Amino acid sequence: MTSGSKNSYETLASKDLDFILPALGTITLMQDLADNIKLVRVELDDPAARKNFVFEPGQFTEVSVFGVGESPFGLAGAWQPEGGLEFAVNRVGTVTDALFRLDLGDQVGIRGPLGNGFPMHLYRGKDVLVLGGGIGGAPLRPIIQTIFKNRKDYGKVTILWAARTPGLLVFTEEYDDWCAQPDTLMHITVDQAPDGWTHEVGLITTLLEKIKPPVENTVTVTCGPPIMIKFAMMSLEKLGFAPEQNWVTLEAKMKCGIGKCGRCNLGEKFICVDGPVFCFSEVREFLESFV
Amino acid sequence: MKFISYKTRDQWVKNLSAKARVVAPVDSKGKIIYKQINSADEAVWNFEKTDLPAKTWYFPMTEPILYIEQGKQTKLTEAPVPSPVVMFGVRPCDARSGLILDELFIGKPPIDRQYANHRETLTMIGLACSEMWETCFCTAVGGAPDSHDGLDILLTEVEGGYALEVLTEKGNKAIDGVAIEEKDLKIPEATLREGLPVVRNSKEWSTLFNDLYWKELSNSCISCRACAFVCPTCRCYDVRDELVTIKPGVKNYERLRAWDTCTMAGYRRIAGGHNPRETTEKRLRNRFYCKFMYYPEDFGPIACIGCGRCIEVCPVGINIQEIIAQVDHLLDTAAVKA
Numbered sequence: 001m002t003s004g005s006k007n008s009y010e011t012l013a014s015k016d017l018d019f020i021l022p023a024l025g026t027i028t029l030m031q032d033l034a035d036n037i038k039l040v041r042v043e044l045d046d047p048a049a050r051k052n053f054v055f056e057p058g059q060f061t062e063v064s065v066f067g068v069g070e071s072p073f074g075l076a077g078a079w080q081p082e083g084g085l086e087f088a089v090n091r092v093g094t095v096t097d098a099l100f101r102l103d104l105g106d107q108v109g110i111r112g113p114l115g116n117g118f119p120m121h122l123y124r125g126k127d128v129l130v131l132g133g134g135i136g137g138a139p140l141r142p143i144i145q146t147i148f149k150n151r152k153d154y155g156k157v158t159i160l161w162a163a164r165t166p167g168l169l170v171f172t173e174e175y176d177d178w179c180a181q182p183d184t185l186m187h188i189t190v191d192q193a194p195d196g197w198t199h200e201v202g203l204i205t206t207l208l209e210k211i212k213p214p215v216e217n218t219v220t221v222t223c224g225p226p227i228m229i230k231f232a233m234m235s236l237e238k239l240g241f242a243p244e245q246n247w248v249t250l251e252a253k254m255k256c257g258i259g260k261c262g263r264c265n266l267g268e269k270f271i272c273v274d275g276p277v278f279c280f281s282e283v284r285e286f287l288e289s290f291v
Numbered sequence: 292m293k294f295i296s297y298k299t300r301d302q303w304v305k306n307l308s309a310k311a312r313v314v315a316p317v318d319s320k321g322k323i324i325y326k327q328i329n330s331a332d333e334a335v336w337n338f339e340k341t342d343l344p345a346k347t348w349y350f351p352m353t354e355p356i357l358y359i360e361q362g363k364q365t366k367l368t369e370a371p372v373p374s375p376v377v378m379f380g381v382r383p384c385d386a387r388s389g390l391i392l393d394e395l396f397i398g399k400p401p402i403d404r405q406y407a408n409h410r411e412t413l414t415m416i417g418l419a420c421s422e423m424w425e426t427c428f429c430t431a432v433g434g435a436p437d438s439h440d441g442l443d444i445l446l447t448e449v450e451g452g453y454a455l456e457v458l459t460e461k462g463n464k465a466i467d468g469v470a471i472e473e474k475d476l477k478i479p480e481a482t483l484r485e486g487l488p489v490v491r492n493s494k495e496w497s498t499l500f501n502d503l504y505w506k507e508l509s510n511s512c513i514s515c516r517a518c519a520f521v522c523p524t525c526r527c528y529d530v531r532d533e534l535v536t537i538k539p540g541v542k543n544y545e546r547l548r549a550w551d552t553c554t555m556a557g558y559r560r561i562a563g564g565h566n567p568r569e570t571t572e573k574r575l576r577n578r579f580y581c582k583f584m585y586y587p588e589d590f591g592p593i594a595c596i597g598c599g600r601c602i603e604v605c606p607v608g609i610n611i612q613e614i615i616a617q618v619d620h621l622l623d624t625a626a627v628k629a
Binding site for chain 1: 588
């Protein structure tokens, strides 16, 4: 089975995508999401560009802080008409540091949407197991939102959300809403917990093997640090999941986002155009390891 | 057969430089590099290969791709279409590298307009090689000392001047007004190198990915990246913004694209510090797999033209011809065992 999600060269060909010239956008929301992580919302300035910017969960964009540079960010909120583009920004490098110093009303550049996205059509009618590690939860949020918006199209949803510390859990304000959705379970775990912590302690793999989610008619979606993805896939295999049931989204530094600059190759694949979403059955056949 | 004398060549350069940027091999502090000239005597006409490839004129080392003016509003302007360039003294191998890079920048959507603009405005006048020099192996990777591929005109040195072959419409335009003679000419044949290694196909390369050879090979590599710097088919690039001017209320930046290379230690490092290609072994392996497996799988041609520049610049003697030969040997050995 292949990814089922199109190699995005096809999408790139069908769209008059401008990959040098970013569209201008304005920051309309900036709020703390977790320690050193902010949620940034950008609205494209040009109404036509705003209307045309339609994307799937799992796609990403290149965000420019002019004068500083451009970096890829996964879209952290599902598409909705005139809904703006949301990003979870972790202050770890030059561009993210510059983004932190911007204010509401400041302009940034946006190129995209880029990459292939999760093949949501393949998940319809199935139970969905979501495994998010740290800021890796961000590109999974559009999946969660999409499922809840079309609740009847999907089966049970089980969300496993992990972080090193409670302060690094993202989208905490939304957990109550998520848990209130029909047929939805959420488990939270952290590596290190303070006194009074009421959720789980330990790695996401331990939690996964403890709750033993049912395998039949289930798909899994995972994002997190490479090492977490690696071990989560091993745990899933142990639980009886076939690689074809598991979907991951991978990360790399990217300069162009359109398969030219050579930065994000994994063997003969480019994470930017062949991914970032891959079925694990593909990933484990890759010549070069993502870890 | 068409013939031009050295004198006509000089006049040709002079006429062309009135309507285009004329570029030719120039001796720059002992290195032969393609530079703009105004008259033929600035150029070196007797050279083996240039130290930097012809790529420098269609995929420059550093160039602005976007101009950013940041005031109350941000104004973005794309780099303009470059003015025409006519390049003299392009070795046939270098011309083939253009065709190889076209497959990536133009052949796969979306088209890289900046690159395409350079290619469209560039006329390449080739100079056939009289021999394959010490590190040359073009014939092992699909080229030839007198290959026409990717050239608009090919000149071959004969007594008193050059035999001239016009290969494209662009070439036709470039000879407009040139005093070309018709002569009976015997084009000299280039001396070829024998015993060159056989390049195995991408599927065969894939079977050696985990071979210990790559570790052994990388023991001497110091990650200096000179190989990629002189490579006509390396195309990895970095993008960064540079401040150009500050005026009251307005800052001007250029977004620059600059050569980069996968052999750099932090090339694949991601935010948070993880680096899937942390060792020299993995980075060096990527360089050769890109050339002989990934590029052919993704874009068609192998990404090597056999110019041998990387062999000449490597301070520790890593030799791409030996690598090709070793891969061939390892595959033979594996076949015998099987």
